[in-house]
Amino acid sequence: MLKSARCLGQLLFIAVALLSSRPAFAQDWFRTGTGLGQAKPRVAVADLAPRSDAAKSHSSLFTQVVRDDLQFSGILDLASPSFYPPQVVSVPAELKAPAWIEQPTNANYVGFGNLTESTSEVTIQAWLFDVRNPSAPPVVGKVYRGGPTDLQVRKFAHQFADEIISKLSGGLPSIAQTQITFVRATGNGNKEIWVMDYDGANQHQITNLHSISLTPRWSPDGSRIAFTCYAPYKGVTSAQICMYSMDTGKVISFPRFSGTNITPAWSPDGTQIIFSSSMQSNPELYVCDINCNRPKRLTQSSGANMSPTWNPKTGQTIAFVSDRGGTPQLYLMNADGTGAAKIDLPEKGYVIDPAWSPNGQLLAFSWRRPNDDYDIYVMDASSRQLVELTRDQGRNERPSWAPDGRHIVFESTRTGVGTRQIWTMLADGSQPHQLTTTGHNESPNWSTH
Amino acid sequence: MNLASRLSHRAGLLALFSAFLIVSGCHKKVTAPPKQVEAPPPPARPTVTLQANPTTINKGESSTLSWNSTDATQLSIDPGVGAVNAQGSTKVSPTDSTTYTITATGPGGSASATAAVSVSAPAPPPAVKEPSIDELWAREVQDAYFDTDKADIRADARQALASTAEFFKAHPSVKATIEGHCDERGSTEYNLGLGDRRAAAVKQYLVSLGVSAGQLTTVSFGKEKPFCMEHGEPCWQQNRRGHFVKGN
Structure with a gap:
């Protein structure tokens, strides 16, 4: 908390320095639903009690995943397990509330439960109690039953954590069951589309095109991933829009166009695709329905236009990148292509990778300021106030928001020049957390639910 | 000639002497059967x-x-x-x-x-052979290099493309793909757009020199297929180019 507040303070200082013409900028405008100014609830998660030796491994896994999810949520403080009172709490009757309220645990809420495992099934009972109000019914009480696999136990842990986060945040969209799609280099110059859980677990390859695939984007309902692909067709290699169905586990057909076709993005209702194409001349932005019959041209400029993204809340504004002024810069325009205008920043440099926050008010992007490297920034779209989230940590690019509006996934070279890895952080730049460690990973996109 | 006449002279004497023997033998009563006299050997074959x-x-x-x-x-x-x-x-x-x-x-x-x-004889100088298409390609088709963030055809690129254009005009059946490439500094997406503009600029310039547009297709690889992996301007310049690949 202290560290996070100090970090935020530094960020605000940077922002104030940048925007000295805006002295009114003094409060935490970064709040996204749960008051950062209020004390966060303090939660302890007791070790889940195994009902047999065979249940020990999955009990530990469940406990760890729940703690990680709660810690990562950023909406509560997780009491350090080393402070917990030495008692096993497997059912509500065993909970001795006063021991958990005392320092140093000092908890408001305690999670606990038990796990029974046979060769064919795992059963988990899990509760969250308000220990300051022990006579009240449990805040959360759940029973989970499923196959005795790590994957299934992880899923139950995410579901339990989601219940807790939802209850304690007053309905904030939970992200513990979300997924992130990304691009992994597979050697010999090829890149395939991968998917992982939001915490980096369960990384798996979904495309097998033996070519270059880039810029994956989840459809709003999570059933499809649109991406840029180079799979040869009738002996011709060109950049095209490809579509992957999560339901069928296959790349499904999508029209091919002449020229270079890249950076697809979805409309908020999932009925339209916007992408960059040089089918007529310059790389311009085109919009079409998801079958992409007769794409309609939205921009007309002397430069290249790419990386479009719809405001997910209003659907009325599109942010994109254009080098019509000589270098890549951020532009906003109306969804019908009118009113394109450059977003002016205090300094020049390259401005790329726009990403709207789920509430449609904030724009994250990557900015390489003169004599500096790429860093992630967040801008309030209406006030144009700016916060820098990364600094002096290699190249940081391609931010994408979690559906809770509090987390950002991005790629960074901070672990080594030329090696891109995927990281998450809170949207104030705190709690950076590395999700991928092996190989070369880039272009993350967070599923919207 | 001398020898031959001497030989024939000797043959003549021999014949005379033989005749004398025959005549004197007639004086004896006993008449022996006429003795076979060896004929002189024929002249030897050389x-x-x-x-x-x-x-x-x-x-x-x-x-x-x-x-x-x-x-x-x-x-x-x-x-x-x-x-x-x-x-x-x-x-x-x-x-x-x-x-x-x-x-x-x-x-x-x-x-x-x-x-x-x-x-x-020493091997005769090989007959002046027509160079193959591949040899001509290697000699005449030259990549075009670009400035940072630019898709304009530079003076050096004009020279390179003039030679390239001669090749394509002389070989109208040869098709090629122009790949647009960029250095690593820009973003993946921006470079895909910039690479497309570079490839298109190269094609447009060749067409302005009289090359048939139908011989040329373009593709942008952005910074996905660098020629050089170092981090620095010499390498970046290598990677900012329009590159020709035979066929399409």
């Missing part, structure tokens, strides 16, 4: 041999022809040597492989012998 040493020479070198003969009155070597003595040797220096023939003639007839001298 023999001749011819050798060349060495039998293989390089152009400009010489070989020695040696010969031997019997019962010949006239010897001659062809080509180019002419009449020779009954035995001897001579050097020859033919420019091409040659078979020498010696002909020996005498009262008993004639004979001949041959000896071959082969001349190994």
Whole structure:
């Protein structure tokens, strides 16, 4: 908390320095639903009690995943397990509330439960109690039953954590069951589309095109991933829009166009695709329905236009990148292509990778300021106030928001020049957390639910 | 000629003497059956041999022809040597492989012998061969390089593309893909757009020089397929280019 507040303070200082013409900028405008100014609830998660030796491994896994999810949520403080009172709490009757309220645990809420495992099934009972109000019914009480696999136990842990986060945040969209799609280099110059859980677990390859695939984007309902692909067709290699169905586990057909076709993005209702194409001349932005019959041209400029993204809340504004002024810069325009205008920043440099926050008010992007490297920034779209989230940590690019509006996934070279890895952080730049460690990973996109 | 007349003279004497013996024998009563008198042997048929040493020479070198003969009155070597003595040797220096023939003639007839001298000429300069399409491609088709963030055709690129255009105009059936490439500094997405503009600019310039648009297709690889992996301007310049690949 202290560290996070100090970090935020530094960020605000940077922002104030940048925007000295805006002295009114003094409060935490970064709040996204749960008051950062209020004390966060303090939660302890007791070790889940195994009902047999065979249940020990999955009990530990469940406990760890729940703690990680709660810690990562950023909406509560997780009491350090080393402070917990030495008692096993497997059912509500065993909970001795006063021991958990005392320092140093000092908890408001305690999670606990038990796990029974046979060769064919795992059963988990899990509760969250308000220990300051022990006579009240449990805040959360759940029973989970499923196959005795790590994957299934992880899923139950995410579901339990989601219940807790939802209850304690007053309905904030939970992200513990979300997924992130990304691009992994597979050697010999090829890149395939991968998917992982939001915490980096369960990384798996979904495309097998033996070519270059880039810029994956989840459809709003999570059933499809649109991406840029180079799979040869009738002996011709060109950049095209490809579509992957999560339901069928296959790349499904999508029209091919002449020229270079890249950076697809979805409309908020999932009925339209916007992408960059040089089918007529310059790389311009085109919009079409998801079958992409007769794409309609939205921009007309002397430069290249790419990386479009719809405001997910209003659907009325599109942010994109254009080098019509000589270098890549951020532009906003109306969804019908009118009113394109450059977003002016205090300094020049390259401005790329726009990403709207789920509430449609904030724009994250990557900015390489003169004599500096790429860093992630967040801008309030209406006030144009700016916060820098990364600094002096290699190249940081391609931010994408979690559906809770509090987390950002991005790629960074901070672990080594030329090696891109995927990281998450809170949207104030705190709690950076590395999700991928092996190989070369880039272009993350967070599923919207 | 002298020998031959002497020989015929001796034959004449022999015949006279034989006749005398026959006549004096008629004085004896006993008449012996006429003794068969051996006829004089016919003149021997000439023999001749011819050798060349060495039998293989390089152009400009010489070989020695040696010969031997019997019962010949006239010897001659062809080509180019002419009449020779009954035995001897001579050097020859033919420019091409040659078979020498010696002909020996005498009262008993004639004979001949041959000896071959082969001349190994240095390999003739290869006939001026038409260079293959691939060789011409390697020589004439040149990539175009670009400035940072630019898709404009520079002066050096104009020169490179002038040569490239000549190739495509001379080979209208050859098709090519122009790949647009960028250095690593821009973003993946921006570079895909910039690479597209570079490839398109190269194509447009070639078409303005008279190349058929149908020979050329374009593709942008942005920074996905760098030629050079170092981090620095020399390498970045290598990667900012329009690159030609045969076929499409």
